[in-house]
Amino acid sequence: MSEHKTLDFHKTNDMKKNKITFIISTLALSIVQFSMAQIGRPFIHDPSTVAECEGKYYTFGTGGGGLISNDGWTWHGGGVRPGGGAAPDVIKIGDRYLVIYGATGGSPNHKGAILTMWNKTLDPKSPDFKYSEPIVVATSDGYEECDAIDPGVMIDPTNGRLWLTYGTYFGYTRLIELDPITGGLKKGNKPVDVAIVCEASTLVYRDGWYYLLATHGSCCDGANSTYNVVVGRSKKITGPYMDNVGRGMLEGGGKMVAATRGDLIGPGHFGHIILEKGVEKMSIHYEADLEQGGRSVLGILPVVWKDGWPVAGEKFKEGTFEIESVRRGYALELAVDFSRMPNAPRGFNQPNTEPIKPVPALKLEDVAKNWPSGNINLRIGDYMSRPHQKWTITDAPDSTGYLGGPYYKIVLTGTNRALTATANAEVITLPEFTGSPEQLWRIDQLTDGTYRIMPKAVPNSNEKLALISSGDSTPTLGKFDFKSDNSKWNFRNP
Amino acid sequence: MNRKHPSVMRVFIFALLSWLKISSSAVFAQGPGPRPSLPPIPIKGDTTHTLTKHFTQASSEPKKTDAKGFIQRWLVLEPVKKNIARNNIITDNFLKTTFSADNFSNDYNMIPKDGESVKIGDQDLKWYALDSKTFNFNLYHFTYALNKPKYGILVWLVTVINCTEDIENVRMSAGCNSGSMWWLNGQETMILSGDRDMIADNVTSPRITLKKGKNIIRGAVINGPGMANFGVRFIDDKGEPVKNFTISYQ
Numbered sequence: 001m002s003e004h005k006t007l008d009f010h011k012t013n014d015m016k017k018n019k020i021t022f023i024i025s026t027l028a029l030s031i032v033q034f035s036m037a038q039i040g041r042p043f044i045h046d047p048s049t050v051a052e053c054e055g056k057y058y059t060f061g062t063g064g065g066g067l068i069s070n071d072g073w074t075w076h077g078g079g080v081r082p083g084g085g086a087a088p089d090v091i092k093i094g095d096r097y098l099v100i101y102g103a104t105g106g107s108p109n110h111k112g113a114i115l116t117m118w119n120k121t122l123d124p125k126s127p128d129f130k131y132s133e134p135i136v137v138a139t140s141d142g143y144e145e146c147d148a149i150d151p152g153v154m155i156d157p158t159n160g161r162l163w164l165t166y167g168t169y170f171g172y173t174r175l176i177e178l179d180p181i182t183g184g185l186k187k188g189n190k191p192v193d194v195a196i197v198c199e200a201s202t203l204v205y206r207d208g209w210y211y212l213l214a215t216h217g218s219c220c221d222g223a224n225s226t227y228n229v230v231v232g233r234s235k236k237i238t239g240p241y242m243d244n245v246g247r248g249m250l251e252g253g254g255k256m257v258a259a260t261r262g263d264l265i266g267p268g269h270f271g272h273i274i275l276e277k278g279v280e281k282m283s284i285h286y287e288a289d290l291e292q293g294g295r296s297v298l299g300i301l302p303v304v305w306k307d308g309w310p311v312a313g314e315k316f317k318e319g320t321f322e323i324e325s326v327r328r329g330y331a332l333e334l335a336v337d338f339s340r341m342p343n344a345p346r347g348f349n350q351p352n353t354e355p356i357k358p359v360p361a362l363k364l365e366d367v368a369k370n371w372p373s374g375n376i377n378l379r380i381g382d383y384m385s386r387p388h389q390k391w392t393i394t395d396a397p398d399s400t401g402y403l404g405g406p407y408y409k410i411v412l413t414g415t416n417r418a419l420t421a422t423a424n425a426e427v428i429t430l431p432e433f434t435g436s437p438e439q440l441w442r443i444d445q446l447t448d449g450t451y452r453i454m455p456k457a458v459p460n461s462n463e464k465l466a467l468i469s470s471g472d473s474t475p476t477l478g479k480f481d482f483k484s485d486n487s488k489w490n491f492r493n494p
Numbered sequence: 495m496n497r498k499h500p501s502v503m504r505v506f507i508f509a510l511l512s513w514l515k516i517s518s519s520a521v522f523a524q525g526p527g528p529r530p531s532l533p534p535i536p537i538k539g540d541t542t543h544t545l546t547k548h549f550t551q552a553s554s555e556p557k558k559t560d561a562k563g564f565i566q567r568w569l570v571l572e573p574v575k576k577n578i579a580r581n582n583i584i585t586d587n588f589l590k591t592t593f594s595a596d597n598f599s600n601d602y603n604m605i606p607k608d609g610e611s612v613k614i615g616d617q618d619l620k621w622y623a624l625d626s627k628t629f630n631f632n633l634y635h636f637t638y639a640l641n642k643p644k645y646g647i648l649v650w651l652v653t654v655i656n657c658t659e660d661i662e663n664v665r666m667s668a669g670c671n672s673g674s675m676w677w678l679n680g681q682e683t684m685i686l687s688g689d690r691d692m693i694a695d696n697v698t699s700p701r702i703t704l705k706k707g708k709n710i711i712r713g714a715v716i717n718g719p720g721m722a723n724f725g726v727r728f729i730d731d732k733g734e735p736v737k738n739f740t741i742s743y744q
Binding site: 102103107111112113136139140141142143144169170171196197216217218221224226245247248251252254434 | 522532533535536537538539541580581629630669671688689691692693694695696720721723725733
């Protein structure tokens with residue numbers, strides 16, 4: 001966008017005028033669209049950590065305003081954040097939300113300020129919606145080696161202290177402590193340098209470690225932006241934060257957390273969301289989504305912890321899988337008769353001089369004719385790569401979702417036979433997919449890399465249940481327990 | 495959010511976005527309202543253009559590396575002004591072409607003298623022998639101190655590594671913002687192309703030998719928007735710093 005403008009200034013006046021008019025029109029269009037409700041068009045730059053308020057999800061971006069979602073999947077404009085500026089963050093403290101933002105969008109002289117303000121709700125339609133007067137908690141004077149924008153906040157779960165990091169590529173990332181009652185700078189606190197050449201930093205605490213997550217690379221250049229999220233960790237909140245090879249973040253160190261994937265270019269502005277034990281997400285933006293015209297969009301990915309380090313999980317990819325129970329490693333299958341392969345076993349003393357001919361795998365049509373036509377129960381069995389053990393998972397024709405993903409349709413491969421939750425909290429297959437809530441499945445990658453599978457609804461129940469293993473061979477629905485392998489599944493190539 | 499935009503363009507884009515945002519938001523009654531100006535921000539430190547804030551004049555006595563092996567003593571040439579809007583134009587070919595065209599000498603074993611001037615294009619540029627107070631050598635601070643251009647610059651560097659014996663199988667290691675090339679005793683050792691950050695050990699050379707006596711490092715760092723910066727050291731096969739040498743500028 002700005003690259004084009006740079007070129008425009010070297011062209012003729014008419015061309016320049018036309019091009020600028022076009023660019024302004026395009027910008028205006030995109031921003032007006034952004035401000036209007038646009039289902040599934042989550043355009044934002046520098047988003048705050050996604051926060052939940054009264055059943056809805058909110059994130060605020062640069063320039064003001066923000067996105068709202070009823071389910072965490074379909075986003076539309078409507079968020080309200082006064083103050084303009086850039087790159088806000090949000091945290092819920094008690095029954096209030098602290099909203100933090102930089103007063104500038106990165107001024108050319110690096111003079112800036114970080115401000116905080118409170119609101120009882122993030123819902124602009126609520127009668128309680130009113131921001132307090134913003135308070136300055138950090139500044140950069142334009143000469144010091146720091147730029148006071150890009151704040152990120154964390155409450156230390158071990159002691160309730162409130163910490164904020166800020167800064168950009170221009171020098172140091174700094175840490176300050178705030179008063180969680182007033183939202184102001186804690187009396188007597190002085191900034192501590194914790195990293196260099198980072199942007200959009202924030203802190204996470206886990207298992208005795210403080211993690212400093214920050215964005216390296218360049219932003220604001222569309223599909224040419226090189227943004228990526230890296231991490232270092234420390235036993236003390238004031239650092240030093242070291243990466244996986246022992247390099248300090250004050251020396252530019254950092255281990256990759258999230259990088260460009262496919263059409264999604266330049267992730268940055270990590271925000272940490274803990275939904276429950278074992279289910280964590282990150283909110284980020286991508287500098288460009290090639291599928292959406294190269295616009296900057298909100299992204300939500302699972303957080304996976306591997307060897308004590310956070311990494312971005314993958315949004316679930318449609319495909320055909322073995323659905324493996326982590327409990328024993330058996331596979332979800334139709335409860336139908338086992339079909340033997342037609343080839344006879346070779347004797348141990350049979351000569352190996354005969355020509356080698358491939359043995360065809362059993363096909364669905366070879367075996368399905370023997371299956372019942374109505375409902376078929378499920379079990380979990382030794383995986384043998386048979387038709388009754390392969391599942392095709394696709395985005396359901398349903399516009400609703402959950403934080404980070406759509407609901408999925410799970411059918412036996414080659415059929416429309418659908419995995420279905422029943423009113424007695426069991427799971428069966430129905431011969432047809434109808435799109436009813438008990439046939440829509442939520443799939444979350446867990447912090448250990450395995451998956452949770454949950455029906456959107458269990459008939460006649462408000463309980464939140466997941467697909468679990470009851471014994472090695474019996475699938476059912478039950479309460480999700482991250483500590484139990486009964487609650488976990490893997491998707492393997494069939 | 496602030497990443498290495500050309501300043502004028504960044505402000506223009508931000509102002510445009512803010513204006514459009516305010517305009518469109520007002521229509522839909524969800525606007526942020528006018529953006530308040532910055533509060534008064536007092537100047538917190540010394541803003542004078544002086545080298546001594548971040549550097550010391552190099553002495554004639556050879557210097558050791560810092561505790562992690564970083565080379566803090568460099569002969570630094572005043573910046574050659576370059577028009578670079580974005581650092582992702584810094585490709586291998588760009589670096590080689592630019593450094594070849596804007597070179598002060600094709601003798602890569604030549605050691606400039608502190609205080610002498612050379613001509614590159616139509617610019618008369620002066621050499622400074624300095625010790626950085628930090629592990630890295632921040633060229634933004636250097637150019638600010640000289641009241642020279644801070645963005646869109648090419649800076650030539652030379653230093654001398656003095657070894658009492660051959661040191662074999664080591665690697666030169668560098669990080670820089672944004673692109674650079676490095677030579678040891680006239681041989682190219684590293685090229686750091688692309689839009690890079692100042693990351694220690696970002697690139698390492700093939701295994702090389704520091705010979706007994708003087709070893710001359712030549713470097714050139716180029717940067718568009720952002721804070722020009724670099725850090726160089728030698729590491730062994732285990733990635734540990736090599737420190738058994740001294741550094742001088744003569």
